[in-house]
Amino acid sequence: MVNGSRGPGELAPLSREIKLGDRVLLYQDARRKWIAKVEPGRFHTHRGYFELAELVGKEYGGSIRTSMGQNLAVFRPRALDIVESFDRPTQILYPKDIGYALFQLGVGNGDRVLEVGTGSGALTSALARGIAPDGQVFTYEMRPEFLRAAKANVDKAGFGSLVTFHNKDPTEGFDETGVDAVVVDLGDPWRMVRAAYGALVGGGLLAGFTPTINQLEKLAIALREGGFVILEAVELLMREFKTEAGKVRPETRMIGHTAYVTIARKLLPTPEA
Ligand SMILES: C[S@@+](CC[C@H](N)C(=O)[O-])C[C@H]1O[C@@H](n2cnc3c(N)ncnc32)[C@H](O)[C@@H]1O
Structure with a gap:
């Protein structure tokens, strides 16, 4: 398996782009990380929010910036x-x-x-x-x-x-x-x-x-x-x-x-x- 090419429960290679309905890992640091489903609505952190639908079409492995300027890495979640x-x-x-x-x-x-x-x-x-x-x-x-x-x-x-x-x-x-x-x-x-x-x-x-x-x-x-x-x-x-x-x-x-x-x-x- 090429690292990052498959999601936790996905049995075939996946697209590198984030799609509506995907579960993503939002990573600020080792202690502040969250799993979120990509669907209409806002994701809130203690350092601002962003619209989850903004992730659609972006490549996994990039980042998103919250309303208060906090960058969150957006990864495909592993089973772990x-x-x-x-x-x-x-x-x-x-x-x-x-x-x-x-x-x-x-x-x-x-x-x-x-x-x-x-x-x-x-x-x-x-x-x-x-x-x-x-x-x-x-x-x-x-x-x-x-x-x-x-x-x-x-x-x-x-x-x-x-x-x-x-x-x-x-x-x-x-x-x-x-x-x-x-x-x-x-x-x-x-x-x-x-x-x-x-x-x-x-x-x-x-x-x-x-x-x-x-x-x-x-x-x-x-x-x-x-x-x-x-x-x-x-x-x-x-x-x-x-x-x-x-x-x-x-x-x-x-x-x-x-x-x-x-x-x-x-x-x-x-x-x-
Ligand atoms: C420590 S937990 C297992 C945790 C699991 N390995 C995990 O990583 O999520 C032990 C479980 O064994 C179950 N259990 C204990 N004795 C059992 C038995 N005789 N037959 C079936 N399940 C049993 C308990 O109800 C409990 O849910």
């Missing part, structure tokens, strides 16, 4: 930008953990991926971006109100056709079989190991996200007993940097801990000699 704008009825995974897990799982076009713990749909959207345009994500969530919110979020990101939503606890088994990967983000992930084993192809991958070491240990025990090989369990620490010339250094504060990421593969039983 849309996810950051989601309503979040639940805790969501951090991009560092999502990105690493997707690479570890080797998620690509055409894959069929199972998810348990849809939550707000952040990981669902990243998975959908990964398996597009020919794959499918099957996601399970037991709380109907979270499933509704996640569905609205995933639709907003443009990935609705790539995701099948189940309002169900899949502990006793998933509806799908022969899947390439399973991701589990909930409090007791060890309960999903048996169902995951049943649904995965031989060698299929599993990613589990656990906030505490106790949960990680229980998951690791269940995975080993359940026929998986654990490839690794990691914690990813990320430090942001200030980038102003002469002051380049780490930010004073950082996110200390998010989740431990466990990656495992399904091992088929050894045939009897």
Whole structure:
């Protein structure tokens, strides 16, 4: 993919020009950025407003000036930008953990991926971006109100056709079989190991996200007993940097801990000699 040539949920190359109905990212700085739909009406910031329809026909990557002279860059939003704008009825995974897990799982076009713990749909959207345009994500969530919110979020990101939503606890088994990967983000992930084993192809991958070491240990025990090989369990620490010339250094504060990421593969039983 050529960077910037596709929108978050767009499956084919897009025009470089902004069209009526597009969702755009308006970027002032790292803290002041907004997603807006290009339609009749004004977009207001604390530094003035502009008419959204003025964007129609302009090339992505340019800027627009508000009534008070503030320049805003106008970018095509990435999936990440849309996810950051989601309503979040639940805790969501951090991009560092999502990105690493997707690479570890080797998620690509055409894959069929199972998810348990849809939550707000952040990981669902990243998975959908990964398996597009020919794959499918099957996601399970037991709380109907979270499933509704996640569905609205995933639709907003443009990935609705790539995701099948189940309002169900899949502990006793998933509806799908022969899947390439399973991701589990909930409090007791060890309960999903048996169902995951049943649904995965031989060698299929599993990613589990656990906030505490106790949960990680229980998951690791269940995975080993359940026929998986654990490839690794990691914690990813990320430090942001200030980038102003002469002051380049780490930010004073950082996110200390998010989740431990466990990656495992399904091992088929050894045939009897
Ligand atoms: C931390 S949230 C997942 C957040 C999600 N990964 C995201 O990035 O938006 C965990 C979710 O798992 C759901 N959940 C917990 N146990 C479950 C189960 N046994 N079956 C289905 N969903 C479950 C909870 O209702 C909650 O919405």
